[in-house]
Amino acid sequence: MKIAVLGSGIIGTATAWWLLQAGHEVVVIDRQSGPAQEASRANGCQISVSHSEPWANPQAPLQLLKWLFQKNAPLSFRPRFDLRLWLWGLAFLRECLPGRQAPNIQAMVRLAEYSRRTLQAMRADLGIEYNHLERGILTFYRDAGEFETSQKAAGLMRNFGVDRRIVSTDEIMQIEPALIPARSFIVGGDYTAEDETGDVYLFTTALAERARRAGAEFRFSTRVSRLLTEGGRIQGVELIDPEGLYQTLTADAYVAALGSDTLRLVAPLGVPCNVYPAKGYSATFDIVDSDAAPTVSLTDSAHKVVYTRIGKQIRMAGTAELSGYSRALNTIRCDNMLAQARDLFPNALDFATVRFWSGLRPSTPSNVPLIGRTRISNLYMNTGHGTLGWTMGAGSGRALADLISGKSPEPDFPFLG
Template sequence: MRIAILGSGIIGISTAWWLNQAGHDVVVIDRETGPAQETSRANGCQISVSYAEPWANPQAPLKLARWLFRDDAPLLFRPQFDLRQWWWGLMFLRECLPGRLAPNIRAMVRLAEYSRNTLRHMRSDLGIQYDHLEQGIINFYRDPAEFESSQEMAGVMRNFGVDRRIVTTDEIVQLEPSLAHMRSSIVGGDYTAEDETGDIYLFTTALAERARHAGVEFRYSTELTRLIPAGGRITGAEVIRPDGLYETVHADAYVAALGSYTPHFVAPLGIPCNVYPAKGYSASFDIVDATAAPTISLTDSAHKVVYSRLGNQLRMAGTAELSGYSRALNTIRCDNMLRLAQELFPTALDFDNVRFWSGLRPATPSNVPLIGKTRIRNLYLNTGHGTLGWTMGVGSGRALADIISGRQPEPEFPFLG
């Protein structure tokens, strides 16, 4: 089949790769000048299977109420005149009901595990270098009450086969000596040795290049304007070419992997797609003292930020803003990230040349992505991965390629259709 992939982030490129490997004729369309230019450009770079848990849980509404008017809150809600935002919020509250937590975690963990295993095989088979480290992730806590409540979630994750080990402050410092000066502020944590880190941008761009050599066609600087329906099918994708002229791209099937923008193109067709942007921030620092910088990826639970070592730089990422589609940087949030990095690693990093970035994570209320068939028989979705696009990306692409090819995908997951 001729298949058009709409979007060239980690989700779109992975889908294109696996469809090509299944023998399909694939074209990738993206408005940017190359792959991984938007949400896959500079995220936190954790492959965090052991933390594949939803934002929506019974404790979330109370936390959100406390954070509502704080500009530096880990999750910031800014009401817009946007019905989609309010509908997303209502569905989020529904997902906070106790009975929704276990099925959402089960789906997320199964897909995340499958994706991590797929990534390991791809790394071995393709020889892609992307500054990956297999050192695990430490999630540390500053508040005793939060640490105590976290142990319940760690137990839930262990019930799903995730090795999330509770560790003391001394064990944390033994695992990651760069935190020794913070010993008095840390009350404990958990450690997941199987988790990984790696530069999503380097991986995605390298995979795109291998896909091109394998025969995938890439059409960059090409803006999708609409999908054209007729007779229960999509008959074409209308685009604006780099020369400014309109063109209709024809294919046998279409995959919408457009991140937070997916609803803009499928909602007019009557396809439900409750995805809303959760803007995240990152800060990248050059390392000036390697002995004082971490080698294990870290999550500061109190502030909901992560740190990942990527070669000779440290990537810090986190926070979420539910405030529409603007990628404008909030100075207060940037300053807060810089302060936190200086507190943790005062001598390790070049703080004078920090590189800030923001991206729009495509979030569903449950944090379970939308993957599979729609009621339009040749239109498929692969979106809604939220903060776990890198964790779930290559597995999502492989699973959808199986679905399109008429095969049963491997992971136990509530695929669409």
């Protein structure tokens, strides 16, 4: 079949790669000038099966209420007249019910573990270099109450096979000596040795180039205007080419992997897609003292940020804003991230040349992504991965390629259709 993949982030590019491996003809469309230019450009770089847990949990509503009045809150929600945001918020509250947490974690863990195995196999087969490290992910806590509460979700993960083990403050210092200056305010943590890190941008751009060599067509600087339907099927996709002219691309099947923009594309067709952008931030620092900089990827639970070494740099990423589709930087958030990094690693990083970035994470209320066939028989979706696009990307693309090819995907996951 000829298949049009709309979007060339890690999700779209991985989907295109695995469709090629299944013998399909593939054309990829993206509005940017190259692959991985949006949410995949400068994220936290963690392949974090251990963080495959939803934001929605029984404790979340009270926590969000407290954060509502804090300018520097890890998650910022500002009430606004946006029907999609309110519908998303109501669904989020429903996912906070006690009975929803375990099945959501189970679904996310199964897909994340499958994706990590898939990524490892791709790395071995393709020889792609992307500054990957296999040193695990260490989460540390500053508050004893939060540390105790977090262990419920960690316990559920251990029940599903994720070795997210509790570690003492002493063990934290042994795992990552760069945290020794911060020992006084760390009360404990958990560590998953099997988790990995790596630069998603480097991986995705290299994979796109291999897909191009294998026969995939990439059309960049090309906007998707709308999907054209007739007789209950997609008959074509209307495009605006780099010269501003309209074109129509026809294919046998279509994959919407446009991240947060997927909703705007499929909503006019009556296709359910409860995805809303959660804007995240990152700050990239050059390392000036390698011994004082972390080599293990860290998650600061109190501030909801991560620190990952990528080559000779440290990538700090996190926070979330539910504020529409703007990618404008909030200087308060940037200054706050800079202060946090300076407090933890005052002598390790070059704070004068920090590079800030923001991206829109496509988030579902449950954090379980939307993968599979829609109510339109030849339209598929691969979106809604939230903060776990890199963690779940390779496996999501492979699983959807199996579905399109009429095969049963390996992971036990609630695929659409």
